[in-house]
Amino acid sequence: MSESSGFVELYKLRVREFVREPAILFWVFGFPILLAVGLGIAFREKPVDSISIAVIDAAGSDELATSLSAVPGFRVRELDHAEALLALRLGKVALVVHPGAELEYRFDETNPEGVLARSRVDDALQRAAGRMDPRAFRETLVTEPGSRYVDFLIPGLLGMNILSGSMYGIGFALVEMRSRKLLKRLAATPMKRSHFLLATIASRMTIVVVEVVLMLTFGWLAFDMVFQGSLITAMGLCILGAASFAGLGLLAAARTRKIEVVSGLINVVMLPMFVVSGVFFSSERFPDAIQPLVRAMPLTALNDALRAVLLEGADLTSQLGRIGILVAWGAISFVVALRLFRWN
Amino acid sequence: MTSAIHVRDLRKTYPGRTPVEAVRGLDLDVESGSCFGLLGPNGAGKTTTIEILEGLLDPTSGDVEVLGMRWDRDATQLRERIGVTLQETKFTDKLSVLETLQMFRAFFPRGVAAQEAIELVGLGEKSTSYVVTLSGGQRQRLAVACALVGEPDLLFLDEPTSGLDPQSRRQLWDVVRSLRSRGKTILLTTHYMDEAEKLCDQIAIVDHGRVIAAGSPAELIRSLGGDHVVEFAFGGEIEAAAELEALKALPSVRSARGEADGFQLTVAEPHIALPAILERSKSRGTTLSRLSTRHASLEDVFVALTGRHLRDE
Numbered sequence: 001m002s003e004s005s006g007f008v009e010l011y012k013l014r015v016r017e018f019v020r021e022p023a024i025l026f027w028v029f030g031f032p033i034l035l036a037v038g039l040g041i042a043f044r045e046k047p048v049d050s051i052s053i054a055v056i057d058a059a060g061s062d063e064l065a066t067s068l069s070a071v072p073g074f075r076v077r078e079l080d081h082a083e084a085l086l087a088l089r090l091g092k093v094a095l096v097v098h099p100g101a102e103l104e105y106r107f108d109e110t111n112p113e114g115v116l117a118r119s120r121v122d123d124a125l126q127r128a129a130g131r132m133d134p135r136a137f138r139e140t141l142v143t144e145p146g147s148r149y150v151d152f153l154i155p156g157l158l159g160m161n162i163l164s165g166s167m168y169g170i171g172f173a174l175v176e177m178r179s180r181k182l183l184k185r186l187a188a189t190p191m192k193r194s195h196f197l198l199a200t201i202a203s204r205m206t207i208v209v210v211e212v213v214l215m216l217t218f219g220w221l222a223f224d225m226v227f228q229g230s231l232i233t234a235m236g237l238c239i240l241g242a243a244s245f246a247g248l249g250l251l252a253a254a255r256t257r258k259i260e261v262v263s264g265l266i267n268v269v270m271l272p273m274f275v276v277s278g279v280f281f282s283s284e285r286f287p288d289a290i291q292p293l294v295r296a297m298p299l300t301a302l303n304d305a306l307r308a309v310l311l312e313g314a315d316l317t318s319q320l321g322r323i324g325i326l327v328a329w330g331a332i333s334f335v336v337a338l339r340l341f342r343w344n
Numbered sequence: 345m346t347s348a349i350h351v352r353d354l355r356k357t358y359p360g361r362t363p364v365e366a367v368r369g370l371d372l373d374v375e376s377g378s379c380f381g382l383l384g385p386n387g388a389g390k391t392t393t394i395e396i397l398e399g400l401l402d403p404t405s406g407d408v409e410v411l412g413m414r415w416d417r418d419a420t421q422l423r424e425r426i427g428v429t430l431q432e433t434k435f436t437d438k439l440s441v442l443e444t445l446q447m448f449r450a451f452f453p454r455g456v457a458a459q460e461a462i463e464l465v466g467l468g469e470k471s472t473s474y475v476v477t478l479s480g481g482q483r484q485r486l487a488v489a490c491a492l493v494g495e496p497d498l499l500f501l502d503e504p505t506s507g508l509d510p511q512s513r514r515q516l517w518d519v520v521r522s523l524r525s526r527g528k529t530i531l532l533t534t535h536y537m538d539e540a541e542k543l544c545d546q547i548a549i550v551d552h553g554r555v556i557a558a559g560s561p562a563e564l565i566r567s568l569g570g571d572h573v574v575e576f577a578f579g580g581e582i583e584a585a586a587e588l589e590a591l592k593a594l595p596s597v598r599s600a601r602g603e604a605d606g607f608q609l610t611v612a613e614p615h616i617a618l619p620a621i622l623e624r625s626k627s628r629g630t631t632l633s634r635l636s637t638r639h640a641s642l643e644d645v646f647v648a649l650t651g652r653h654l655r656d657e
Contacts, residue, residue: 009450012443013436020438180434188398188430189494190423191451344400 006191010199018169018207028169028211032161033218036154039280040223043149050075051117053095054084060099064125068097071124074117095121146228146311154219155306156279161215162208162241163273163299167266169204170249175262178253178344187343197338201246208242209235216310228313234306236316240323241302244330248298251333254340273299278307301325347409348498348529349374349397354406356392356553366392368553370406374546376497379520379530381544383537383642385654389553390533391431394502397531398428411498424453427491427499429484431506437476441467441486444475445493452494461493465519481512488519499523501532505539517543535654537642549646556649564645569598570612573644576635577606578625594620599648606633610640610648 018024052075055065061078068076079087087093088106095117098104103125107114127133177183186196212235219225227234252265277283277299286294294300301322308314316323351372358364367389374380382390395401396408399415399422408415413422435444445458456464462471465485470478478486484504491499501520505513520543524530534540540547541561548558557564565571578587584602591600591607596616601608611617614637625632646654 005450009447013439013447016439016443017436181430182433182435184400185428185430185433185490186451188400188423188426188428189448189451190420190453 007195007199010191010196011203014173014200014203015206017173018203028161028165028207029214032157032211032215036150036157036215036218037222039153040150043153051095051113051120052077052093053097053117053121054079054087054093055097055099056081056084058099064097064099067128068121068124071120073120097121146226148223150219150223151225151311152282152307153280154215154223154225155310156303158212158215158238159241159277159299159303159306160274160279161211162238162302163245164266164270165207165211166204166242166245167249167252167270169207170200170246171252171266172249172259172262174200174250174253175256175259178257178342179259181344184344193343197250201243204242204246205239208238212238225310227310229309229311229315233316234309237302237305237309237319237323240326240330241298244298244302244326244333247330247333247337250337250341254337255342273297276300278303296325298326298329346376346412347373348376348378348411349380349531350407350409351393351397352407354393354396354408355404356389356396356401357404366553367396367403370550370553370555372548372555374529374531376529377527378545379524379532379543381540381547382531382533382550383535383540383547383646383654384533384550385535385652388550390535390550391502392553393550394500394531394533398426398500399423424494425497427494427496429487429491429501429504431502433487435475435483435486435490438474440472440474441478441489442471444486445489448490449493455494456492458493461489464492464522465489466515479512481508481515484508484512484516485519488516492523496528498529498531501530503533503535505534505536513539537646537654541642547642549642549649551646551650557645561642564642565640568610568640568644568648570596570610571640572611572614572617572637573640574609574611574614574617574621574635574637575603575606576621577633578628578630579633580630582628582630590624591621594624596620601647610644611637 018028051073053068054077055061055068057078057080065076065078068074077087077093084093084096085106088096088108091111094107094111094113096106098106105118105122107118109115174183187193216225216227216231216234220227248269249266252262252269256262256265276286276294277297279299283294283300283304284291295304305319305322308319309316349372351370354367354370354372355365356367358366370389370393372393382393384390392401396403397410399410399419402415410422411425415422439447441462442458445461449455449458449461459471462468465488467482467485467489470482475483475486488501488504491501504520505516508516517539520530520532524543532543544561546558546560547564548555549564550556557567559567588600588602588607591597591609594609594617596611596613597609597620598612599610609617609621618637621635622632643654646652
């Protein structure tokens with residue numbers, strides 16, 4: 001048999017280990033999609049017509065309520081004085097209208113919805129009372145593509161998933177193989193050790209391609225995401241990210257014997273990046289003082305590059321700095337891991 | 345006969361706060377085509393020795409030659425010509441027996457077909473089953489098949505039947521015997537004396553990191569001076585030390601040991617020694633509360649050499 005067939009068999013081993021474990025399949029492919037569904041629903045854009053206002057029960061309130069209800073964009077309730085003030089205080093309504101010869105608008109100036117409601121209600125009531133607008137106008141409504149929370153979220157989840165997939169798929173898997181002495185058994189054969197490590201990484205790359213296709217297809221079908229830049233470039237970035245994180249996974253596994261220890265190491269690497277690297281919210285929220293550190297994290301580099309390509313249509317050359325960060329993390333951790341690695 | 349394994353003054357010390365001297369000057373010669381057993385209690389240094397021979401551990405010092413080659417020079421070539429089973433390797437659960445063997449086969453430049461190795465260890469019916477469905481004995485035979493698939497000249501089996509039920513042990517013994525009849529050189533470690541006695545042409549008894557006796561099972565038993573063991577106890581109180589001297593002097597008795605509640609004699613000819621023991625009992629005015637005779641075993645050799653039983657640990 002040729003030398004490469006050892007590599008092929010090891011590659012098949014890793015892929016089979018992956019696809020034959022339903023639990024692993026769920027965590028890698030299903031979980032991020034569920035997370036996207038959950039967060040996508042929770043943070044969906046609220047339609048503008050959901051502004052609630054209250055009209056205080058008094059002479060003329062019925063008329064007022066009826067004319068306001070006819071205007072799209074408001075949900076109108078008639079409440080007595082105390083109830084209306086309570087609803088306003090609790091944020092259940094954005095504006096309270098007190099009917100009378102002189103209308104009273106009661107709202108919180110710091111609440112944008114209140115300010116918006118005041119001006120819209122006033123317009124509607126003034127026009128109903130016969131105000132003429134001296135200037136003609138028309139409205140053109142636009143939605144900026146890529147500006148929704150879910151657009152922000154999907155690339156972040158992709159980056160997070162690539163990180164955890166590489167850390168678990170390589171770091172955890174290798175320690176598990178060491179703990180059941182399979183690594184030692186393999187080391188006692190003429191197997192080329194480089195083939196083993198290359199096959200481990202190659203199988204991981206294969207899985208990443210599937211992950212990315214699934215996630216982006218899901219974003220496109222379920223959330224009507226519009227991708228501004230090249231999907232090939234995005235895929236390339238994901239593969240580079242997975243390779244870089246594979247180095248980190250290998251490093252975590254280089255000497256570790258116990259599964260519990262490697263789980264801890266993986267969390268130490270991943271959790272801080274889940275927080276600072278812009279998965280669920282922008283990493284720019286962190287103070288300027290620590291921004292250089294935040295931007296030097298490999299997950300930040302991957303997430304920012306993915307967003308630039310997918311949401312802003314950036315090309316590869318504009319992302320060289322971030323690519324450099326990924327390459328550096330991958331190369332350094334890989335070299336150190338290979339020096340430290342123990343087969344038994 | 346050429347030598348498959350040649351070891352001189354092998355030493356291995358594991359560093360640490362209290363360094364452990366696992367192997368302390370061990371010598372070994374294994375002839376090609378033989379089945380050689382390293383017999384000893386747990387912790388005697390058997391596994392450390394075999395892992396050094398397999399190239400998985402570096403010795404602290406000493407001279408090791410395997411198939412005429414050395415690990416520091418010829419590692420790749422050596423790995424192609426040996427087959428190994430470790431203690432407790434767990435193969436991948438969701439891989440079939442055939443897939444596991446195909447993978448191991450791919451690492452070797454020559455060898456037997458995966459399916460043939462499966463038949464050799466009697467796992468033919470399990471070929472397409474996942475490893476997770478195999479019993480302990482079947483997993484151990486799978487491990488042997490993985491060691492065979494590269495058609496090695498030399499096989500290392502580390503505690504091949506440890507933890508198996510009696511039937512699985514016998515099945516594995518059959519596998520080892522069929523390998524020996526195919527002319528393979530086999531080195532196995534075991535702490536079961538019956539296993540060593542039944543399978544091995546040559547045995548080295550290992551204790552505290554050294555070989556304390558070596559030879560064929562028959563030679564080792566003969567070294568006791570008698571093939572038979574007589575065990576008995578007197579009814580009533582006796583002064584053990586003085587009695588021991590008297591028993592040693594009886595005809596055909598080669599050695600005597602006091603046991604917890606009686607005596608154990610190594611005897612050349614039971615038909616001479618037994619009447620003398622009965623006579624001794626009568627002259628003391630006591631009876632024998634128990635008496636048994638049996639063929640001497642390697643266990644007796646170990647006890648005679650160390651004063652301990654193999655499984656005392």
